[in-house]
Amino acid sequence: xxxxxxxxxxxxxxxxxxxxxxxxxxxxxxxxxxxxxxxxxxxxxxxxxxxxxxxxxxxxxxxxxxxxxxxxxxxxxxxxxxxxxxxxxxxxxxxxxxxxxxxxxxxxxxxxxxxxxxxxxxxxxxxxxxxxxxxxxxxxxxxxxxxxxxxxxxxxxxxxxxxxxxxxxxxxxxxxxxxxxxxxxxxxxxxxxxxxxxxxxxxxxxxxxxxxxxxxxxxxxxxxxxxxxxxxxxxxxxxxxxxxxxxxxxxxxxxxxxxxxxxxxxxxxxxxxxxxxxxxxxxxxxxxxxxxxxxxxxxxxxxxxxxxxxxxxxxxxxxxxxxxxxxxxxxxxxxxxxxxxxxxxxxxxxxxxxxxxxxxxxxxxxxxxxxxxxxxxxxxxxxxxxxxxxxxxxxxxxxxxxxxxxxxxxxxxxxxxxxxxxxxxxxxxxxxxxxxxxxxxxxxxxxxxxxxxxxxxxxx
Amino acid sequence: xxxxxxxxxxxxxxxxxxxxxxxxxxxxxxxxxxxxxxxxxxxxxxxxxxxxxxxxxxxxxxxxxxxxxxxxxxxxxxxxxxxxxxxxxxxxxxxxxxxxxxxxxxxxxxxxxxxxxxxxxxxxxxxxxxxxxxxxxxxxxxxxxxxxxxxxxxxxxxxxxxxxxxxxxxxxxxxxxxxxxxxxxxxxxxxxxxxxxxxxxxxxxxxxxxxxxxxxxxxxxxxxxxxxxxxxxxxxxxxxxxxxxxxxxxxxxxxxxxxxxxxxxxxxxxxxxxxxxxxxxxxxxxxxxxxxxxxxxxxxxxxxxxxxxxxxxxxxxxxxxxxxxxxxxxxxxxxxxxxxxxxxxxxxxxxxxxxxxxxxxxxxxxxxxxxxxxxxxxxxxxxxxxxxxxxxxxxxxxxxxxxxxxxxxxxxxxxxxxxxxxxxxxxxxxxxxxxxxxxxxxxxxxxx
Numbered sequence: 001x002x003x004x005x006x007x008x009x010x011x012x013x014x015x016x017x018x019x020x021x022x023x024x025x026x027x028x029x030x031x032x033x034x035x036x037x038x039x040x041x042x043x044x045x046x047x048x049x050x051x052x053x054x055x056x057x058x059x060x061x062x063x064x065x066x067x068x069x070x071x072x073x074x075x076x077x078x079x080x081x082x083x084x085x086x087x088x089x090x091x092x093x094x095x096x097x098x099x100x101x102x103x104x105x106x107x108x109x110x111x112x113x114x115x116x117x118x119x120x121x122x123x124x125x126x127x128x129x130x131x132x133x134x135x136x137x138x139x140x141x142x143x144x145x146x147x148x149x150x151x152x153x154x155x156x157x158x159x160x161x162x163x164x165x166x167x168x169x170x171x172x173x174x175x176x177x178x179x180x181x182x183x184x185x186x187x188x189x190x191x192x193x194x195x196x197x198x199x200x201x202x203x204x205x206x207x208x209x210x211x212x213x214x215x216x217x218x219x220x221x222x223x224x225x226x227x228x229x230x231x232x233x234x235x236x237x238x239x240x241x242x243x244x245x246x247x248x249x250x251x252x253x254x255x256x257x258x259x260x261x262x263x264x265x266x267x268x269x270x271x272x273x274x275x276x277x278x279x280x281x282x283x284x285x286x287x288x289x290x291x292x293x294x295x296x297x298x299x300x301x302x303x304x305x306x307x308x309x310x311x312x313x314x315x316x317x318x319x320x321x322x323x324x325x326x327x328x329x330x331x332x333x334x335x336x337x338x339x340x341x342x343x344x345x346x347x348x349x350x351x352x353x354x355x356x357x358x359x360x361x362x363x364x365x366x367x368x369x370x371x372x373x374x375x376x377x378x379x380x381x382x383x384x385x386x387x388x389x390x391x392x393x394x395x396x397x398x399x400x401x402x403x404x405x406x407x408x409x410x411x412x413x414x415x416x417x418x419x420x421x422x423x424x425x426x427x428x429x430x431x432x433x434x435x436x437x438x439x440x441x442x443x444x445x446x447x448x449x450x451x452x453x454x455x456x457x458x459x460x
Numbered sequence: 461x462x463x464x465x466x467x468x469x470x471x472x473x474x475x476x477x478x479x480x481x482x483x484x485x486x487x488x489x490x491x492x493x494x495x496x497x498x499x500x501x502x503x504x505x506x507x508x509x510x511x512x513x514x515x516x517x518x519x520x521x522x523x524x525x526x527x528x529x530x531x532x533x534x535x536x537x538x539x540x541x542x543x544x545x546x547x548x549x550x551x552x553x554x555x556x557x558x559x560x561x562x563x564x565x566x567x568x569x570x571x572x573x574x575x576x577x578x579x580x581x582x583x584x585x586x587x588x589x590x591x592x593x594x595x596x597x598x599x600x601x602x603x604x605x606x607x608x609x610x611x612x613x614x615x616x617x618x619x620x621x622x623x624x625x626x627x628x629x630x631x632x633x634x635x636x637x638x639x640x641x642x643x644x645x646x647x648x649x650x651x652x653x654x655x656x657x658x659x660x661x662x663x664x665x666x667x668x669x670x671x672x673x674x675x676x677x678x679x680x681x682x683x684x685x686x687x688x689x690x691x692x693x694x695x696x697x698x699x700x701x702x703x704x705x706x707x708x709x710x711x712x713x714x715x716x717x718x719x720x721x722x723x724x725x726x727x728x729x730x731x732x733x734x735x736x737x738x739x740x741x742x743x744x745x746x747x748x749x750x751x752x753x754x755x756x757x758x759x760x761x762x763x764x765x766x767x768x769x770x771x772x773x774x775x776x777x778x779x780x781x782x783x784x785x786x787x788x789x790x791x792x793x794x795x796x797x798x799x800x801x802x803x804x805x806x807x808x809x810x811x812x813x814x815x816x817x818x819x820x821x822x823x824x825x826x827x828x829x830x831x832x833x834x835x836x837x838x839x840x841x842x843x844x845x846x847x848x849x850x851x852x853x854x855x856x857x858x859x860x861x862x863x864x865x866x867x868x869x870x871x872x873x874x875x876x877x878x879x880x881x882x883x884x885x886x887x888x889x890x891x892x893x894x895x896x897x898x899x900x901x902x903x904x905x906x907x908x
Contacts, residue, residue: 040552043522047526051509062502067507068530085577142714182838185837384860386828388842408842408843408865458865459842459906460842
């Protein structure tokens with residue numbers, strides 16, 4: 001994208017006022033999103049995000065300047081702006097750029113940007129039609145097919161000169177069902193770091209449509225969930241959002257480095273039930289949240305965050321790592337060059353345990369079975385989190401009973417992970433978009449079925 | 461190349477492609493932001509970003525493409541991609557571009573002097589010190605940030621519409637982190653204005669007082685109670701459920717307000733206004749994202765749904781005039797329908813009077829998880845809340861980690877009193893919401 005010699009000149013300009021580190025991040029991203037409603041293509045959003053950011057550090061100070069002019073002159077102006085904002089001084093470091101090769105462990109067969117609209121529309125139509133045809137209770141369907149071709153270049157004064165090309169595809173189907181008790185929705189949104197070959201065996205578009213419709217139909221007949229504190233069984237897949245919100249965000253250097261996380265200073269301590277082992281793995285081939293190299297040029301890694309309840313590792317980027325006196329774990333991510341990168345999750349999940357799903361359900365006299373979770377959020381300072389239960393059922397006397405709508409789960413992360421006292425064996429990952437200070441990025445959540453012995457269920 | 465040259469290039473490429481109906485939008489953002497932590501500047505960011513979006517109508521269908529790359533080859537690709545995208549649209553609604561020549565109101569755009577970087581740095585550092593001085597429970601975890609931004613937008617189309625917007629604003633954001641030794645809490649306060657005009661101690665005190673007041677909070681009991689929402693909390697509802705007022709969502713069966721225009725949907729004390737010129741919002745503007753004139757309108761008037769919000773497409777389909785509510789989050793986002801500043805008209809009561817009317821209930825000051833716990837189609841919500849008990853007509857002890865549940869549209873009918881204390885909590889967006897405090901007769905609370 002940008003020749004090595006240009007990068008060298010730009011980094012030299014960026015460090016001219018005494019920075020002890022400088023970095024260029026350049027990108028050219030093509031996003032293509034087709035939206036369908038009632039089985040008809042309604043809208044296409046299609047475009048190019050292209051530009052660069054120059055960052056410089058001096059100690060614990062970071063300055064970033066951005067530009068959409070990626071000519072050599074434009075980049076040099078951008079570097080000068082960053083250098084001048086850092087202060088007055090003279091160059092103190094020297095560096096040699098070397099091209100780094102990161103093996104691409106995410107093979108792409110059908111590059112989406114090379115495929116025309118009509119072929120993509122048929123895939124989307126397959127998903128939406130399957131949802132519409134599922135039941136006569138389905139009153140509306142919406143679907144979106146997203147493909148992203150994200151090319152990035154990172155050059156920094158650690159000598160890194162690296163490129164990556166991140167291609168991702170995702171199908172999102174939503175169905176609305178109404179049986180006279182008020183409409184309810186169901187969604188299914190499979191995605192991978194793959195091209196359109198994702199639909200040749202890995203993901204069945206029609207099955208995604210049927211799953212969205214199934215959830216909507218089940219919930220359309222459901223009454224409201226009662227509120228109160230009770231045990232909850234949370235199923236695998238997107239159920240993993242509980243770890244993502246209750247614990248994951250609080251293990252990011254974004255909050256840990258500033259002493260703003262409930263887990264600051266707890267390395268080596270028992271912070272969770274011993275049944276809990278949690279992993280952040282950016283190296284899963286074709287995984288939705290995978291990267292070959294993070295947005296600071298550090299190779300992606302697989303890291304055990306919590307092992308048998310003991311805190312082993314945080315997720316760390318270079319800048320926050322300075323404040324913590326720790327190395328980057330390859331966790332720096334940003335939505336685009338317009339965002340300052342920070343430490344984020346990739347594919348983050350609770351590892352498989354040894355309990356059976358049957359035993360988990362049978363262990364609950366009165367509680368909630370959360371079959372499908374919705375999104376959530378957390379305040380890392382207090383650890384208070386919440387998320388929605390999209391498909392829930394009451395459990396009575398160890399048996400799954402009637403479906404219930406409108407439930408949400410709230411709690412405090414450091415308490416809830418101690419209450420995860422049963423962990424099933426069937427690990428499943430599910431795709432989401434995670435929002436934080438460095439923008440919206442693709443992440444996988446995941447877990448086997450778990451039991452939370454006690455949690456506040458919001459209902460009515 | 462610059463935008464003027466790019467615009468000419470687009471004209472040529474559109475003509476060469478046989479496209480006669482098109483629109484070009486150009487947006488740029490020149491911004492500086494600074495944040496401080498631990499007594500020193502941690503982050504400084506500066507830059508000009510922006511891009512251009514080309515939309516065209518081919519056989520009644522709209523296609524679009526956007527880019528940040530203003531080169532010759534990019535102009536050609538932009539036009540061809542938009543036309544290709546238009547050719548596969550299947551929606552039966554016909555699309556329109558503004559004919560122009562409407563009645564654009566005179567107004568005062570936000571025009572704060574863009575703060576110099578040094579001035580921002582000093583303000584942010586002083587803000588951080590003001591937080592430290594505001595209360596003994598304040599910790600080293602506090603942060604302060606500030607920014608200055610100038611936004612420009614040009615909108616032109618093949619019908620001769622040629623509109624320009626320029627607005628600028630400065631802001632300061634203080635986050636107080638407090639501790640009583642056993643638990644931490646954080647709250648923030650945002651204030652717009654040029655650095656020299658800001659009362660830092662006052663902003664710091666507000667953030668700190670909010671954070672300290674929640675320390676030692678218990679959990680609310682489970683049951684049905686009268687609920688008073690603070691302006692911040694009720695604003696969250698307006699924000700989440702404003703999508704129901706979109707005529708596009710109504711037409712697609714994604715809003716319960718479909719077919720309800722002219723009907724009573726709320727208590728008679730409820731009046732909701734949408735105002736593109738709301739004084740406290742610096743993103744004031746006199747045209748919408750399609751170039752139609754923007755104007756103030758009542759959406760709900762004394763409980764009656766006066767109108768949904770329309771753009772050119774949905775207005776034509778309904779055989780009426782647009783309300784000028786086409787909106788784009790950026791050059792890279794499609795046109796949707798949304799309000800400018802939507803607010804609940806204040807009533808006559810102080811918050812204390814609302815507590816008295818509530819008797820025994822819950823005062824909710826903050827709602828969380830809105831993107832997950834609220835169903836925008838049905839109006840159902842079950843949301844994480846924090847606030848205070850109301851005991852014998854008075855604000856009592858703090859409570860958190862409980863949920864409040866109900867249905868937004870049922871709740872509108874159950875509003876029994878409205879405060880006089882209107883506030884616009886997040887004035888950083890062209891779509892913003894304001895509300896006073898609101899007393900609701902009864903809602904479900906789930907806690908201990």
